[in-house]
Amino acid sequence: MKRTYTKETVRIPSCGRQMKLLIFRPVKNAKPPKETPGILWIHGGGYMTGMAEMIYMTRALPLVKKYGAVVVTPQYRLAGKYPNPFAPNGAPYPAALKNCYAALKYLKEHARELGINSSQIMVGGESAGGGLTAALCMYARDKGEVQIAFQMPLYPMLDDRDTPSSRDNHAPVWNTRWNHLGWKTYLGPLWKKEQVPVYAVPARQTDYTGLPPAYTFVGDIEPFYCETLTYIKNLKKAGIEAAVHVYPGCFHAFDMLLPFLPVSKKAAARFEKAYLYAARHFFAPQKG
Numbered sequence: 558m559k560r561t562y563t564k565e566t567v568r569i570p571s572c573g574r575q576m577k578l579l580i581f582r583p584v585k586n587a588k589p590p591k592e593t594p595g596i597l598w599i600h601g602g603g604y605m606t607g608m609a610e611m612i613y614m615t616r617a618l619p620l621v622k623k624y625g626a627v628v629v630t631p632q633y634r635l636a637g638k639y640p641n642p643f644a645p646n647g648a649p650y651p652a653a654l655k656n657c658y659a660a661l662k663y664l665k666e667h668a669r670e671l672g673i674n675s676s677q678i679m680v681g682g683e684s685a686g687g688g689l690t691a692a693l694c695m696y697a698r699d700k701g702e703v704q705i706a707f708q709m710p711l712y713p714m715l716d717d718r719d720t721p722s723s724r725d726n727h728a729p730v731w732n733t734r735w736n737h738l739g740w741k742t743y744l745g746p747l748w749k750k751e752q753v754p755v756y757a758v759p760a761r762q763t764d765y766t767g768l769p770p771a772y773t774f775v776g777d778i779e780p781f782y783c784e785t786l787t788y789i790k791n792l793k794k795a796g797i798e799a800a801v802h803v804y805p806g807c808f809h810a811f812d813m814l815l816p817f818l819p820v821s822k823k824a825a826a827r828f829e830k831a832y833l834y835a836a837r838h839f840f841a842p843q844k845g
């Protein structure tokens with residue numbers, strides 16, 4: 558089979574360390590740069606686990622192979638106070654956010670080299686990566702250094718407080734117990750505090766103006782069902798174009814874990830349709 562993309566590994570400085578980025582590009586001359594979005598894709602794992610190589614399971618790689626996008630995914634620092642194979646030197650908030658912002662700036666500053674349209678920088682991710690997507694959009698909006706055209710926070714981990722769907726949830730893959738552990742690990746000393754930065758917990762945001770248009774999907778039996786719908790509702794109230802598809806009876810990350818199911822194929826097709834719409838309609842020219 559003819560290869561449709563190339564993979565490159567680079568390392569960039571971030572927070573006093575070297576961070577690995579995986580860069581996926583379509584074959585040379587697949588599309589001109591003015592028609593090529595650049596996507597920062599952030600892996601999931603409850604802020605505690607995961608790796609950049611999870612890109613092979615996600616919705617992001619087909620955007621390179623089928624539609625000619627360029628995707629960059631960072632190996633951001635994971636939280637955790639105990640040794641484990643994923644986070645031997647774990648770091649709580651704001652390490653992951655700062656790492657992802659460094660990757661976002663790399664995407665902007667190397668737009669010409671990567672062959673992308675700097676007016677179509679997009680951000681996406683699943684689960685904790687979806688939470689970091691939302692946080693990064695807020696952080697970038699407030700700093701004003703990078704303009705994001707579109708966000709794709711899939712079934713995002715947004716709220717450290719229990720919601721109707723995350724309270725007493727015993728669904729497969731991710732449940733209330735895991736959710737509490739993830740937030741406790743990520744927030745560290747901020748866990749259970751009344752005042753928590755919105756960049757750590759995006760659901761605590763009160764100002765949604767100026768954020769990028771959004772698309773997401775979520776299953777209705779998983780913990781993040783309510784916070785996902787609330788996030789889209791708040792974007793819409795602020796006048797932001799935003800949409801969500803809900804899949805009844807589906808648990809967390811069903812599309813990644815059971816990609817062969819008809820419902821997973823339907824979710825993937827709808828996601829790609831939303832991406833193609835964004836690629837035609839959403840632009841955010843960089844300042845300066």
